[in-house]
Every structure is written in C-alpha cells, then in structure tokens.
Amino acid sequence: MALVTCYDPDGSPHQKEPIDAREACLHNGFTMAPPGEAMVAEYVPTKVELLAARDQMLERERALDERSQRLTEAEERVAEQARVNEVEAQRLSAELVTIQAERSTAVAAAAAASAAAVAASTEKPAKAAKA
Structure with a gap:
C-alpha cells in the first residue's frame, strides 16, 4: 500500500x-x-442544498412507506384468498367423497341388478324346459 x-x-x-x-x-x-x-x-453543501436533499429523502421515505403499505394490503388479500381457497378445497374434497360413495353404491346396485337379471333369465328357460 x-x-x-x-x-x-x-x-x-x-x-x-x-x-x-x-x-x-x-x-x-x-x-x-x-x-x-x-x-x-x-465541497461543503449549502443549507439550501442540504434542505433540498432532506426533502428528497423524506419524499422517498414517504413513497417507500406507501409502497410498503400497499404490499402489506396485497399480502393480506392473498392470505384471505388462500383461506377461502382452503375452505373451498375442503368442501370440494368432502363433495368428492360423497360422489364416490354414491357412485360405489350405484355400481353395486347395478351389479346386483345385473346379477338378478342374469339369474332371472337363466331360471325362466330352466322352468320352461321342465314344463
């Protein structure tokens, strides 16, 4: 050095x-x-220059405060929407479980009806053959 x-x-x-x-x-x-x-x-700045610089800094600080406030409000809106989405997701999940249960019941009923129809159709020819 x-x-x-x-x-x-x-x-x-x-x-x-x-x-x-x-x-x-x-x-x-x-x-x-x-x-x-x-x-x-x-160079030593004048009082006027220092006051102007202070005013600029205060204006920047105010603008940053406003921006910070807007960002905070946006974050709150996003958080609220996330809560709404979570409630809707839970509702849709419960609805899906209900629909799946109804579908399973319908499939089981259709299978039982099909089995009954097959049984009935095989019984009629057997009864007709006996007669």
Missing part, C-alpha cells in the same frame, strides 16, 4: 498510511499540499 505525503507547517514532507493520512495530517497542523500550493478543498 502506497504511503501518502503530507507536509508540516515548515514544509517538511511526512509519509502517512492512506487510511488515516488526512485526519492525521490535518490534526497535526499539516496540509495535504506542499507549501505555496493550494490544497483542493472538499
């Missing part, structure tokens, strides 16, 4: 670690530029 050069008030250069160079140099009365050269100053 390269060292940063800063200068004391008499112009003597000093090497500092880059992480703390600025704070260390300025704290000790040093500058980041050699004597006679202008140091590039950091």
Whole structure:
C-alpha cells in the first residue's frame, strides 16, 4: 500500500498510511499540499442544498412507506384468498367423497341388478324346459 505525503507547517514532507493520512495530517497542523500550493478543498453543501436533499429523502421515505403499505394490503388479500381457497378445497374434497360413495353404491346396485337379471333369465328357460 502506497504511503501518502503530507507536509508540516515548515514544509517538511511526512509519509502517512492512506487510511488515516488526512485526519492525521490535518490534526497535526499539516496540509495535504506542499507549501505555496493550494490544497483542493472538499465541497461543503449549502443549507439550501442540504434542505433540498432532506426533502428528497423524506419524499422517498414517504413513497417507500406507501409502497410498503400497499404490499402489506396485497399480502393480506392473498392470505384471505388462500383461506377461502382452503375452505373451498375442503368442501370440494368432502363433495368428492360423497360422489364416490354414491357412485360405489350405484355400481353395486347395478351389479346386483345385473346379477338378478342374469339369474332371472337363466331360471325362466330352466322352468320352461321342465314344463
């Protein structure tokens, strides 16, 4: 890692670690530029700029709060629809069980009727043959 050069008030250069160079140099009365050269100053925003930035941040926060509220409402609607769907699924499942039971009863009745019809049709020719 390269060292940063800063200068004391008499112009003597000093090497500092880059992480703390600025704070260390300025704290000790040093500058980041050699004597006679202008140091590039950091930009300091004006009060108007800071207030405008604050207003923008507050507007973004309000928009995010509104979006969060809409998402929460949508989640609640989805959860309610899921509950409705679950109740409907249970009702349809019960209806399916009933229909399957009715179908089984109907199939058994049809099989019994078919067996009775077969038995009746075989009995009549046997009785006719005896007579």
